[in-house]
Amino acid sequence: MISKDPYVAGRCSELDILISDALSWADDDSKLAAHLAAYISVLIVGVFEDCIEHLIGSRAKKTEDHEIHNYIVRVTSQRFRNPSYAKIAEMLKDFSQAYQQTFKSTIAPNGNEADALQSLVDNKNALAHAGTAKLNLTLDDVSIYYRQSLPILQTLEQILT
Numbered sequence: 432m433i434s435k436d437p438y439v440a441g442r443c444s445e446l447d448i449l450i451s452d453a454l455s456w457a458d459d460d461s462k463l464a465a466h467l468a469a470y471i472s473v474l475i476v477g478v479f480e481d482c483i484e485h486l487i488g489s490r491a492k493k494t495e496d497h498e499i500h501n502y503i504v505r506v507t508s509q510r511f512r513n514p515s516y517a518k519i520a521e522m523l524k525d526f527s528q529a530y531q532q533t534f535k536s537t538i539a540p541n542g543n544e545a546d547a548l549q550s551l552v553d554n555k556n557a558l559a560h561a562g563t564a565k566l567n568l569t570l571d572d573v574s575i576y577y578r579q580s581l582p583i584l585q586t587l588e589q590i591l592t
Contacts, residue, residue: 436489436588439482443581446471446478450574457570468568472554475577479514479548482584487511487522490591513552516545519583523590530590537586547579 434440453471457464484507491503511522516538524531538544554568 434585434588435592436486438485439584439588442478442482443584446475446577449474450570450577454570454574464570465568468570468573469554469558471570471573472551472568472576473558475573475580476513476551476555479551479580479584480512483514483519483587484508484511486584486587486591490526513556515549515552516540516583519587533590534586538583543579544582547576548583550576551580
């Protein structure tokens with residue numbers, strides 16, 4: 432991922448390395464591959480949450496008002512979970528109608544990016560609520576979903592910086 436923000440770039444780099452390592456570790460072990468795919472999908476959703484919260488916090492910091500920054504960071508941390516397309520669009524609308532419109536005009540609600548992120552969120556929730564028995568996720572799936580969803584972070588970075 433090409434990110435100007437060092438924090439976002441670093442978190443995405445961690446995921447890139449982990450996915451690459453997992454693909455080589457589980458080359459001949461399908462059971463290990465399935466468990467790694469589940470673990471990494473949960474991790475990716477967490478990294479997306481974290482990076483989005485970071486970008487919002489960075490945007491709030493531009494106000495140079497410490498109390499406003501702290502409030503926005505705290506509220507975002509409390510209410511922003513499972514970063515679906517709809518939740519991201521709604522959160523952007525809370526900032527500005529223009530932010531939401533820019534997001535929606537760049538990332539289609541039923542496009543590859545939104546669908547890929549939703550697949551990761553759905554798999555994370557399935558793992559948390561139903562266990563591993565209901566997962567049909569491969570490391571290749573996780574890698575594809577991750578790469579397809581990266582434009583969402585790039586777009587949010589452009590909007591919020």
